[in-house]
Amino acid sequence: MKLEYIRLINFRQFHKEQLADFSTADDLNVTVFHGLNGAGKTSLFIAINWCLYEEGGADIGMLVNKKAWAETAIGETVPMVVTIGFIHRGARYIAERAVMLKKAENVPLNLKAEFTLSRTKKTGDTKPEPNPIGVMNAILPSNVRPYFFFDGEKMDDLTKAGSTDVQEAVRNIMRLPALERAESHLQQIADEFRREVKKKGSHELETLITHEQDLREQKEKALKRREELKEEIRIGRAQIEDIDAKLRGSEAAKELQKRRDSIDRYIQDNEIREKQIVQIIQKLTNRSYTIFLAESCKKAFEILDQKRERGEIPSGIREQFIKDLLERKICVCGKPFIEHDEAFEHLRTLLKRSSSKDIENEVQHLTGNIRLLSLNTETQISELNQRSKELAQLKEHTERLYAESDDIKRQLKGISEDKIAELEKMRGRFTQKYETNIAEFGKTESNISSLDNQLIDIRKQRDIAEKKEKEIALLSQKESLAQKAADAVNLIKEEFFEETRKEIEATTKDVFSNLAWKQDHFQDVRLDQDFRLEVIDRWGMTTRKELSAGERQILSLSFITAMSKLSGEEAPLVMDTPFGRLSGNHLTAVAQNLPSLTPQLILFVTDREWDEASKTNLEPRTGQQYNLCFNEKTGCTEISEVFYE
């Protein structure tokens, strides 16, 4: 950034329009404004800061020119404008802060001026920037500005012990706040992911896997037991059949056993039949819900009838039939009609209604179906009653058969022949065992079925939990990445900070050794890790406290120019009262070196500062000089160019 010109209108003591160009040539990069105390040097310095950054205008009284203000009538307006033209990276910019002040009784102190920034390309194309403040900050950040535009008299503040300004300056110049924001943002993201992982994480999946394992073991045992029972049942049946065969072979028990065989067959047949009837009853009950629909069907019928009566649903009148009547223009009663008469229109309406043919069909279909529903109900109920009765009879018969079978048992046990009684007792034991096994088999089957259902459920739960677990794993991964990124930014920041500190220290030392006349006395300049500037003398002692005001200013100037160099920003050094505290060798050294330390140097000097030494050393590099001439009569300053003789 190099400043090209400044234009002031009614700003502070600059009445109406005042203009000054800044020298931008590489070999003539110095512009000097001369002025006595109170002539307007600081006002011009403030004008630059105010125009570009709206800084410096507070607490300095009226910004608007008092003469212009006084000359304006109440209700009239006064313009106050500062315009600065500058070049930045090949483009020309015009920055302007302007306000039209309407005169009232009170003096305007807190005025709000509008800032505009327009950019002219090399092609001459000029466009206003839509975000002027943002663009200005991108060209030279406002927090970096104080290290380029500064008051020389306040410069030695930087060397004071415990000054946080130095650290702040380094942070700003390095654009460290941006890195810190990135670090803080990444840290926040990592924390958020961590909280989420904590909230969602649980041992749910682990518990489910253990539970599933447990169920599988139970099922394994049940399957094994089922196979054992199958075998025991087979053996039991064989044992009973074996005894039955022996009984059948015995003369004394033969008849009874035959009868029992027959009863067993009956019982078996009955049980099969009972099952079939239960299934029939099941089907019948499933369809018997229509028993509750009598009311709804009746109501639906009534509604359909009403609609028909009102002609909302054509009753059997077919579309084609109406079309034929319309074509022949003869009514159903045989009377002819003409287009648009009453009969014609009536038939047209009927035809329109019959266009909802779907509805008509659906209604007719439904009407028939509802009738069938009622029939269905009657048939279903009748059959249900019949089957229920049949089932009851079958059950009763089966019970009688069981009683008869028990009676046979007793008779067989009562036979005096020992062998028969013994066989029957044994049969009784085998039967009991067989029936117990049958019951256990049924229970085991049901248990296996229940375990299968539980396993299906748990599989579903596992799928959900696994999905959740994956989400958690992904969150953990994100958390880890965010944390690593935050740590990496922190590390980069610290390393970058340290590296920059060393570079600033080396450059400050380099500049200081050129500017300080006691070069042999001052051996070193240090910027410690707490960013305290220190000067080491030839005896290796710290000497900052012993430095003169001029030496402190040189130290600060060295630091500022080091910062400007290392910031990577190309910007002018604009110094108000630059040599106020300097004299002799220091002044000469500064005047000699300063133009080479910056691309553009703009100085606001008093006559005392512009002595022979500064003039001799700076004038060869000076492209523009101005006098700030204060007119005591008007109380205003005029900027007048100094021409070389």
Next chain:
Amino acid sequence: MSSVKGSDRVSIEENVHDIYKSLSEKSAQNPESAPFLLMKDVFMWAVVIGVKNGKRRPLTEVKREIFRWDQFSQDLDVPALRAIAIAETGDVELLLREDEILRIAEEFANEGIKQIKKELLDQPAKALWNLVDIVRYQQ
């Protein structure tokens, strides 16, 4: 029948799904405990019980789809549902709107299923015989 507009899947509230399951699962092997052959049959019964009580309740909880419209029998279930819808709304145009017929049925079933549970599952006898009793009692 016109095609179904919107979803042709029949929905119930998730929290009553277990009732539907208990009353129809493995019904072929165990008809006395699970008296309904299909979930569709549980649904039809729940609908008519809702109709009988004159109560409909919209599905507000998490929904679960249990079967498709195609499962309804054309000779019995569909005419029954249509008659219910017309009787309930008085609107014949509904005959062309299966989605609306279904919504009305779902709302009746949503109310009726509670009573089905009470009458069939919460009684001492097996569910099938409780169902037979309901039919006989109504008769």
